[in-house]
Amino acid sequence: MSIAAKANALWEYANPRKFLATSERVMPFFWVSSLACIVVGLVWGFFFTPDDYKQGSTVKIIYLHVPAALMAINCWLMMLATSLVWLVRRHHVSALAARAAAPVGIVMTLIALATGAIWGQPMWGTWWAWDPRLTSFLILFLFYLGYVALWEAIEDPDTAADLTSVLCLVGSVFAILSRYAVNFWNQGLHQGASVMRAAAVTGADTEEKVSNIYFYPLLLCIIGFVLLFIALVLYRTGTEIRARRVKALLARERVNG
Amino acid sequence: MIALLLRDLKLAFRAGGGFGLGLAFFLIVTVLVPFSVGPQSSLLSTIAPGVLWLGALLACLLSLDRLLALDWEDGSLDLLATAPLPLESVVTIKALAHWLTTGLPLVLAAPFLGVLLNLPVPGFFWLVVSLLIGTPAMSVIGTFGAALTVGLKRGGLLLSLLVLPLYVPTLIFGAEVARRGATGMETQTPLLMLAGITAATIALLPFASAAVLRINLR
Numbered sequence: 111m112s113i114a115a116k117a118n119a120l121w122e123y124a125n126p127r128k129f130l131a132t133s134e135r136v137m138p139f140f141w142v143s144s145l146a147c148i149v150v151g152l153v154w155g156f157f158f159t160p161d162d163y164k165q166g167s168t169v170k171i172i173y174l175h176v177p178a179a180l181m182a183i184n185c186w187l188m189m190l191a192t193s194l195v196w197l198v199r200r201h202h203v204s205a206l207a208a209r210a211a212a213p214v215g216i217v218m219t220l221i222a223l224a225t226g227a228i229w230g231q232p233m234w235g236t237w238w239a240w241d242p243r244l245t246s247f248l249i250l251f252l253f254y255l256g257y258v259a260l261w262e263a264i265e266d267p268d269t270a271a272d273l274t275s276v277l278c279l280v281g282s283v284f285a286i287l288s289r290y291a292v293n294f295w296n297q298g299l300h301q302g303a304s305v306m307r308a309a310a311v312t313g314a315d316t317e318e319k320v321s322n323i324y325f326y327p328l329l330l331c332i333i334g335f336v337l338l339f340i341a342l343v344l345y346r347t348g349t350e351i352r353a354r355r356v357k358a359l360l361a362r363e364r365v366n367g
Numbered sequence: 368m369i370a371l372l373l374r375d376l377k378l379a380f381r382a383g384g385g386f387g388l389g390l391a392f393f394l395i396v397t398v399l400v401p402f403s404v405g406p407q408s409s410l411l412s413t414i415a416p417g418v419l420w421l422g423a424l425l426a427c428l429l430s431l432d433r434l435l436a437l438d439w440e441d442g443s444l445d446l447l448a449t450a451p452l453p454l455e456s457v458v459t460i461k462a463l464a465h466w467l468t469t470g471l472p473l474v475l476a477a478p479f480l481g482v483l484l485n486l487p488v489p490g491f492f493w494l495v496v497s498l499l500i501g502t503p504a505m506s507v508i509g510t511f512g513a514a515l516t517v518g519l520k521r522g523g524l525l526l527s528l529l530v531l532p533l534y535v536p537t538l539i540f541g542a543e544v545a546r547r548g549a550t551g552m553e554t555q556t557p558l559l560m561l562a563g564i565t566a567a568t569i570a571l572l573p574f575a576s577a578a579v580l581r582i583n584l585r
Contacts, residue, residue, distance in 0.1 A: 249532055249535055252531065252532040253532050255528060256525075256528045256529040256532060259525055259528055259529075260515065260516075260525065260529065263516075263519055263522070263525050264518075264519070269518075269582055269583065269585065272579075272582040273515055273579060273582055273583070276515075276575055276578060276579050276582075277529065279575070280511065280533070280572070281532070284532065284533045284536065285532075287536040287564070288532070288535045288536050288539075290536075291535065291536040291539040291540060291560070292535075292539065294539070294540075294543070294556075294557070294560070295539045
């Protein structure tokens, strides 16, 4: 099959029936493999890696913190992609997938913030600091809240899908803008932030900062979280599709009855 | 377009409340701050730029739900949508009218309220400049938020929830200009960033607002 044909084949999943059938077939694989990855990764990370010479056992919170933070951002990217697909090609499954992913993203953001605070208390001596990274995540959380609230507030499903999609696009631009603004703002406030960030083993500089002993279980946890995210989104999208079907059936009944 | 602008301005001045509300809110917030943080003039002069910026932002936010809701209720928004004027320019005019009736008075009032908060002397110029550049962005972003929530019964709270995260970059750079200006540091970088945000939002966001409004009027 050529690439173009393959790309065309992808659009077949815009058919809710086909999407449901396929997602139900692959979902057990995602559930089992994500569970296996997370369990093995966590057990390996928690019990079979040495304590850090400086941070002690608190370093092990990265096995939850980093994957959750990664998925919190990737979830928004996925919503951005599905929103674009909805706006351009009007596939309902796409809009419903964006809707289904948002609460998962909120939970991931909260996990990242909470584990960060629990780690920060003994390490930084504070639950919360206005570090650029922390602040960006708080702002991301607000974006998620607004997105979900808009979905809930609008009655007509197509209008809601349209409006939330535009909000997702505009919000993405502003979220990136905020990220840079926050970086700028905190440097302007106090120079000490760079020291704090060097101590915090988060984000893109993991490979340079985390030794391989910690890295392999961490990688396993990240893979596990990605698979878990896919499974959750497939599951929740299926629920959304069914909920909409029920609504359509009820409406038909009311018209006929 | 000019007729629409004049109509909006007249409505804002005559229809009571809309025009003075933001200013009164700004005044009250500024007056209440010393009561809550204490009267030490050194502390007040440190936080003055940030407080004034936040006050202006909240005052701006307060008036947003009236921006399109009144026209939606009496149906004139539908008329405007079917008028030969493109919806993009309608939205831009609405934002301009909002800025003239809310943003500009806030900018003019800010120096006087700065006196109350013991703003350092070099800060006055930068406060006015930063507000002058930043408030148009707040009006344009606010119009987008108002267009998103125009069809909703109780959209006010949702409007704040949607708009506040969008205000973050403007607030950061704007308050940074005012703060740096007040302490005599160089202000060029945040000022350019603020101006860039304002220019970009004015250029691009009306298209999003108009698209959203079309969806809501469908």
